[in-house]
Amino acid sequence: MAHANTVLINALRRTANKLSSGTSYQWGHMGSCNCGNLAQELTLLSKAEIHEFAMAGRGDWREQVEEFCPASGLPMDLLIAEMLKNGLTTTDLQHLEKLSDRKILAGIPSEIRSKMKYNSREDVILYLSTWANLLEDELLEAAPSLESLLKWEEPIPIPEDILL
Known part of the structure; x- marks a missing residue:
């Protein structure tokens, strides 16, 4: 599962919001499908650029992710690498395309x-929103509370040379 972080959580929420607002969605288009829409948010590439990168590669998102090689220099591999830098895993991308995690x-x-379908805009929105909530919960659980940060078990000694 993805590494919970604010960049990824916000990208998931922005993607869901844009899909809710009517942004282009077409499951069969590499730049405006489930992964393509999230890629737009994480890479700031347009749907046309993402689609062009994908067409220079090897098949659909699932196939591109399966054959991902960060050292290849292929545009799609560089795009996937950028998405992975933001906390995703290749498995996350495969699940996103089919809404299967x-x-x-x-x-x-x-x-x-x-009743969910992997190529339904509304179902993608629900999946992305649920994922963002899940990651946010993980992030909050992992973060120490402010109270614990301010509570000291024993005093910290101050070196004498600082007091002089």
């Missing part, structure tokens, strides 16, 4: 989850 799906009520 069990941990994310567990956060969606079963009556909705059972």
Whole structure:
């Protein structure tokens, strides 16, 4: 599962919001599909640029991710590497394209989850939002509370030369 961080959480939320607002969505287009829309947020590339990079590569997102090689120099591999720098894993990208991560799906009520389609704008929005919430919860659980940061178990000694 992705490494929880604010950059990724915000990108997931922006992607969901843009899809809710009617941004281009076409599951069969490498730049405006599930991964393509998130890639736009994480890389600041346009859907046309992402699609062009993908067409120079090897197949759909799943195939491109399976054959990902950060040393290849191929534009799509560089794009995927940039997405990975923001906390994603290649498995996350494969799951995103099919809306198939069990941990994310567990956060969606079963009556909705059972009817979800990987190429439905509304289902992608729900998946992205649920994922962002899950990562945010993980981030908050991992962060020490302010109270614990301010509470000292024993005093910190001050060196005598500082007091002089």
